[in-house]
Amino acid sequence: MWAALMYGAGDVRVENVPDPVLQQPTDAIVRVVRTCICGSDLHPYHSMPAAGHGTAMGHEFIGAVEQLGSQVPGFKRGDLVVASFAYQDNTCEFCREGLQTSCPSGGFFSEAQAEAVRVPQAAGTLVKLPAGEDSALLPSLLTLADVYGTGYHAAKRANVNPRTTVTVIGDGAVGLLAVLSARQLGAEQIILMGRHNARTDLGRGFGATDVVAERASEGIERVRELTGGNGTHAVLEAVGYKNAYQTALGVVRPGGVISRVGVPQYGEAPIGFDSLFGPNLTLTGGPAPVRAYIDELLPGVLDGTVQPGKVFDRTIRLEETPDGYRAMDSREALKVLIQP
Numbered sequence: 001m002w003a004a005l006m007y008g009a010g011d012v013r014v015e016n017v018p019d020p021v022l023q024q025p026t027d028a029i030v031r032v033v034r035t036c037i038c039g040s041d042l043h044p045y046h047s048m049p050a051a052g053h054g055t056a057m058g059h060e061f062i063g064a065v066e067q068l069g070s071q072v073p074g075f076k077r078g079d080l081v082v083a084s085f086a087y088q089d090n091t092c093e094f095c096r097e098g099l100q101t102s103c104p105s106g107g108f109f110s111e112a113q114a115e116a117v118r119v120p121q122a123a124g125t126l127v128k129l130p131a132g133e134d135s136a137l138l139p140s141l142l143t144l145a146d147v148y149g150t151g152y153h154a155a156k157r158a159n160v161n162p163r164t165t166v167t168v169i170g171d172g173a174v175g176l177l178a179v180l181s182a183r184q185l186g187a188e189q190i191i192l193m194g195r196h197n198a199r200t201d202l203g204r205g206f207g208a209t210d211v212v213a214e215r216a217s218e219g220i221e222r223v224r225e226l227t228g229g230n231g232t233h234a235v236l237e238a239v240g241y242k243n244a245y246q247t248a249l250g251v252v253r254p255g256g257v258i259s260r261v262g263v264p265q266y267g268e269a270p271i272g273f274d275s276l277f278g279p280n281l282t283l284t285g286g287p288a289p290v291r292a293y294i295d296e297l298l299p300g301v302l303d304g305t306v307q308p309g310k311v312f313d314r315t316i317r318l319e320e321t322p323d324g325y326r327a328m329d330s331r332e333a334l335k336v337l338i339q340p
Helices: 039-047 138-145 147-157 173-184 197-206 216-226 242-251 273-277 291-302 318-329
Strands: 002-008 011-016 028-036 061-068 080-083 116-119 126-128 165-169 189-193 210-212 232-237 252-260 282-285 314-317 336-339
Touching (some): 002 318, 028 138, 039 318, 061 116, 061 138, 138 147, 138 291, 147 291, 173 189, 173 232, 189 197, 189 216, 232 242, 314 318, 318 336
Parallel strands (some): 189 210, 252 282
Antiparallel strands (some): 028 336, 080 126
């Protein structure tokens, strides 16, 4: 089969690799119908050391079941399914508590930009979709694999509700869907910090009440102006860089919550008296256990109440994946949909 491999920073190639095979009775093989490039894929695209072998890429996909292990009940060949970007048994104590990303039997996908994927713990990972392979809903259904669930996780961890004012840092797909999620949870003031007009316009459509294009101290000052000098109860940080965390500290209200879902590209950050301790701030977030949210979010996608698939603004074939990475890296595309 064909699959995207990264050989180092800026070096993505589509090559022929061995087809996946069942390795455990809890596995399934899924033929990929749609996959995509994630903003987090750009981190290794910027920094991965050059190597003589390629690393498989991708963790978001919708597909059709091709093969099932003997211990995967409830599915049949041909079922259209979505998989959360982390696989899990969905039965252990962590999964039952809604923390599937900590499942002892779990892990994370890294080979979904391909024609087929082996799915470990398939019974706990796959969700059957009542749609066909040609459905217009596929882009929105694909967001359930990661970005919609991740944006929703940011808002849930921050306890966003109708009494909560919210700042979202980052106008990528996760940030925009954090805006959508905050609106779904009832927030009436949602400030989106971003400076790309096409993206912030989409953010307004998802529910942002204000857009702040300024950065650093100027951006902090502007958010403070919009909130009577207090800052917002919740800050949803969807970038992952230290300057975004520092901005979050600057715009959060005393007693508020910073919820980080941007994969941190730093190991140390302020947590002392003048940052978190003194203002009684809570720092939360983490990799989203999106399997915990799919059943809750799926009905709104199916009935068209929400359209998270609007974050996809370019569609390419699998062989064009290197161009997709370049387009996202140069901000020519917000999120690239791949059709194998």
